[in-house]
Amino acid sequence: MAGKIPQSFVDEVRQKVNIIDVIGQYTELVKRGKQYNGSCPFHDDHHPSLFVDETKQVYNCFSCGRSGSVFSFVMEKEGLSFPETVLSLAESVGMTVSQQMASNVTHQTDGTTQQIYQLYVDAQKMYQHILLNTTSGEKALAYLHNKRQLSDDIIQTFGIGFVPEDNVLLQYAQDKGISSNVLSQSELFIENNSDGKLRDRFSGRIVWPIKNDRGQVVGFSGRSLRPDDQIKYMNSPESPFFNKSKLLYNFDLAKATIRQTSTVFIFEGFMDVIAAHMADTLSGVATMGTALTKEHIQLVSRYAKQVMLVYDGDEPGQRAAKRSIHLIRQYAPKIKMGIVLLPDNLDPDEMRTQRGVDNLKRALQQSVQTPVEFLIENARFGKNLSNQSQYLSFINDALTIIAEATPVEQDIQIKRLANEFNTSQSALQAQLAQIVTQTSVTHPKRSNGTQNDVEQAKSSFETVDVNHSITRVEQAERALIMAMIKSPSVLAYVKQTEGFAFIHSDYQLLMMLVDIYHNQHPAQFDLAQFMDFIQKPELNQKLMAMERVFGDLTINDEAIHDYLHIIVEEAPLDEKINRIQEKLNIAKAQHDQTQMITLMTELIQLKRQKQQYSL
The missing domain is CATH 3.90.580.10 (Zinc finger, CHC2-type domain)
Structure with missing residues (x-):
């Protein structure tokens, strides 16, 4: 287990x-x-x-x-x-x-964390019950039915609820005897400025539960129904449970479809995701009111081979799309991208409510641009293209974008620019070639490492283990450990060797772990499985160093006896030599000539003895 x-x-x-x-x-x-x-x-x-x-x-x-x-x-x-x-x-x-x-x-966490997670779950169930089944939720339910055009089925699918203003969650938590520490860390409550008493954080708001990728509720996003509320939307604050840079709304529900279709749609808002779901696009997710992050990209790239960005058509939305394109290129260069542009700058939810689900469905499937198309169109913003200076600036920007495209798309885009502005294709291609040359000189592609780099790294690793030299004794210890890993009979033999012990404690621990592993996994040794069994980074580093040097080790009795001899016989000599050397240094410092002669004689004898062992 x-x-x-x-x-x-x-x-x-x-x-x-x-x-x-x-x-x-x-x-x-x-x-x-x-x-x-x-x-x-x-x-x-x-x-x-x-x-x-x-x-x-x-x-x-x-x-x-x-x-x-x-x-x-x-x-x-x-x-x-x-x-x-x-x-x-x-x-x-x-x-x-x-x-x-x-x-x-x-729930494999401390008691406080487990109670907080359970409180989130209980809160979500309570809020949805209040919305769908009580008079306290009637106004909010009418808003969702009429203004947002959401059915009860959709409300239940996405766990939407309502928080009344009578501190129902606080009362529930206190009745259950949940400690003030848990209430505080859950971030589901805030203190009144006047008396310092707690109250439900999302009072008077419709709430959307936010879940992690495994479907555990970790926070909420709430919309106020009060027209005079200056804060219309509110998220749970950042906490160990709610981290906007890592969470994507609806990812828990969408990931199965993302995996099946290899495509994820990234929206700006929760209602856009829900609108897309109603239009049969079930692989939609949204950020938490923040820009797309590296962590978001790494999460979706585990499931998807294609990302479709669906951002608002206004200037902030276009800026966000542009930034996301560059971020995806940086952190998931193999992933394909498309940018969905809805007509008349409508967002997906507006298009659903104003023009119907079928039109939204069609637009999500057909109104798609490549990143190059989008970036070229984006480069037009703010420019008067009838002005020669601004036109030339745009052409330069567009060709810089085209330089990163595939040869086929380069050809398509150059033809479009030539036709639109009555410019020769040869002139555009010549300028494109200049840009490519300048870019390669100014920003050379970082090498993936020459063979010399690789060989140098390998060579250094064989003699240096995370910045310390490997002695002859430690090399013998490593070779013996690898022999034990490859052959349980070697391990049994070493265990029976009277008085044997590794000089370095790490290898003694490894021998014990190898013994346990062999008993639990009598079949063929699996290096990755053993490293997971160890779960100690410093030991895994040593194990990889051993594998690099001794992975192809051929086991024979003579070699095993040599390793044991070095560890049992030579290692104690090394320890004696070190002790004599320390005493000799003290004698030199004290100018004790008699002691120096005695120690030097002993040191020479020990080194001769060691030399004989090494032959």
Whole structure:
């Protein structure tokens, strides 16, 4: 069991997830021999030093030393626990995660956190009940029916509710004896300025529950029904539970369709997502009133191969779309993009309510521009193209955009510009060639690492383990550990060797872990599985260093005896030599000639003895 996740489920995820696909979402990987190479996403890596072994399903960075399996990569990159990572990766490859399993993982937290999560769930159920079944919710329900044209089915699907002004949630929480600490950390309540008493944060508002990617409620977004309220929309504040830079509205409901269609629609607002859902576009998500972030892109890129941006046609919406295009190109360069432009600057919800669901459905499918088309049109804003200076400026901007397009799209766009402005295609192509040349000189593409870079990294790693030299004794310890990993009989033999112990405590711990692993997994050794079993980054780094040097080690009795001899016989000599050297340094400092001669004689004898061992 991995924290209430059956081991069989973990093993199935491991078999279905390819580490190349996952790490490839964070950095571009290039096939080099038997491995893939790319820039390490954990640090500023100018000379790509990350290597990924698809056969063994492990990764290692020669520079920072990070290493492990696909699980450990996602754990560190996304800040998830092991069980959370298992479920996240399972969902990314279409495996079914039961509600019970997801609940078990969510609730593997301290008591306070568990109570807060449960309070969110109870609040959502209460708010929806109030909206649909009580007189307190009648006005809000009428607004949703008439003004927003939402049916009860849609309201239930999206969990929409209403918070009355009588502090119903606060009263519920107090009746259940929930502590003031939990109430405060939940961010579902605020203090009155006058008396400091708590009240429901979203009083008088229609609320949309915000859920994480596994469907756990983590906050709310509320719209006020009071016409004099200066704050029309309000989100839960940032907290350990509610992080706008990582959350996408409706992702929990949309991810199955996103996976099936390989396409995600990104909208600006919650109602746009709901409108698209009513128009049979079920793969829509929205940001939390904030710009698209790197974390959002990395989340959707696990499920989608294509992103459709559906932003408002006004200037802020167009700026947001432009920024999103550049961000997606930066963090998910392999993903395809389309930009949906609705007519007359309508947003999706306005189009649904004003022109009907069928027209919205048609527009979402057909009113699509490529990023190059969109950016060229965007470059026109604010320019008087009948003015020669501004026209030339636009042409330069447009050709700079076209320079990043495919050859086919370059040809299409140059023909369009030539026809629109009665300019020769040859002149536009000549200027495009100049721009491409200037760009390559001013901003050369960063190399993925020459073969010399790669070989230098490999060479340095074989002699240096995260910035410290490897002694002959430690090399023997590493080789012996790898022999134990490859052969349980070697492990049994070493355990029976009287008085044996590794010099370095890390290798003694590794021997114990190898022993436990062999007992639990008597079948063939799996490096990635063992690294997940260890779950200690510093030990995994050592393990990868051993694998790099001794991975192809051939086990024979003579070699095993040599390793044991070095560890048992030579290592104590090294310790004695070090002690004598320390005493000799003290004698020199004290100018004790007699002691110096005695110690130097002893030191020479020990070094001769060590030299004999090394022959």
